[in-house]
Amino acid sequence: SQTIHQWPATLVQPVGSPLSLECTVEGTSNPNLYWYRQAAGRGLQLLFYSVGIGQISSEVPQNLSASRPQDRQFILSSKKLLLSDSGFYLCAWRGDRGTNYGYTFGSGTRLTVV
Amino acid sequence: AQSVTQLDSHVSVSEGTPVLLRCNYSSSYSPSLFWYVQHPNKGLQLLLKYTSAATLVKGINGFEAEFKKSETSFHLTKPSAHMSDAAEYFCVVSDWGSNYQLIWGAGTKLIIKP
Numbered sequence: 185s186q187t188i189h190q191w192p193a194t195l196v197q198p199v200g201s202p203l204s205l206e207c208t209v210e211g212t213s214n215p216n217l218y219w220y221r222q223a224a225g226r227g228l229q230l231l232f233y234s235v236g237i238g239q240i241s242s243e244v245p246q247n248l249s250a251s252r253p254q255d256r257q258f259i260l261s262s263k264k265l266l267l268s269d270s271g272f273y274l275c276a277w278r279g280d281r282g283t284n285y286g287y288t289f290g291s292g293t294r295l296t297v298v
Numbered sequence: 299a300q301s302v303t304q305l306d307s308h309v310s311v312s313e314g315t316p317v318l319l320r321c322n323y324s325s326s327y328s329p330s331l332f333w334y335v336q337h338p339n340k341g342l343q344l345l346l347k348y349t350s351a352a353t354l355v356k357g358i359n360g361f362e363a364e365f366k367k368s369e370t371s372f373h374l375t376k377p378s379a380h381m382s383d384a385a386e387y388f389c390v391v392s393d394w395g396s397n398y399q400l401i402w403g404a405g406t407k408l409i410i411k412p
Contacts, residue, residue: 218399227302227388227402274341287400291341 186211190275190290197297203248203262205293207275210256216278217258218287219250223271234258270297300325302391304403312411317361317376319406321389324370331372332390332400333363342388348372359383384410 190207197203209215216235220228230243232250240250247266251259258275275290305320323329333345346357353365359382363374372389389403 227404228400229402230399233399286344286347289342294339 186277186279186288188275188277188288188290190293192293193291194294195296197265197295199267199297200264203260203265203269203295205260205273205275205295207258207260207290208256209277212256212277212279214255217252218276218278219258219260220274220276221271222274228274232260265297267297270295300329300391300393300396300401302389302401302403304387304389304406306406307404308407308409310409310411311379313381314378317374317379317383317408319374319387319389319408321372321374321403322370323372323389323391325391325393325395327393327395329391329393331363331365332392333357333361333372333374334388334390335385336388336405337385345374345387379408379410381410381412384408 187210214236218233219231221231222228231248232240232242234240234252237252237255240252247269248260248262260273273293273295277288279286301324303322309319311317323331328350331348334342335345336342345361346355346363348355348365354362356362361374361376363372365372374387386405386407388405391401
């Protein structure tokens with residue numbers, strides 16, 4: 185079965201420090217992968233998605249970047265965090281037509297920038 | 299363009315009474331519609347989904363939703379609220395026009411009074 189792992193679960197970082205959040209999936213190949221952010225009191229905002237190794241689409245211009253160094257690995261990064269980067273970050277994997285394109289979400293990372 | 303409107307940011311009900319969380323959507327194509335639940339500091343869990351089969355969809359934990367095309371609505375209901383239902387609920391739309399990416403509502407916080 186397909187599983188998705190995301191870490192760390194919580195993170196407190198000072199302003200100006202770098203960030204690296206990692207997401208890996210198991211049980212599937214060539215998945216569509218997504219990074220979402222949820223700010224307090226809001227729905228989810230799509231940040232990046234990737235349809236394959238080295239292929240990254242950015243939905244929103246911001247202080248963050250994403251990379252996909254391996255088929256089942258998706259990394260969210262920042263060189264210098266801002267206070268506004270605080271939020272709940274979710275990685276997701278989208279299934280194919282056989283699953284009605286259903287999404288599976290990681291457990292999330294709560295990032296607090298201080 | 300696709301969009302989702304959750305009509306209430308907060309809904310408060312007493313334990314044992316019915317729950318109604320309202321959602322209206324906009325889609326140019328045959329949409330798939332989802333309800334997700336997020337408990338405090340937890341990831342997202344799929345409650346139920348509509349994908350052009352039966353218009354009344356039953357989900358987990360006693361929730362159900364009815365797809366009404368004429369009203370462009372997908373309201374979530376439960377006959378009797380339980381304290382464990384306290385969480386934030388998200389209505390989501392996806393269709394071919396968005397390349398099956400998820401378009402999220404802003405969320406409704408469900409509060410259960412004892």
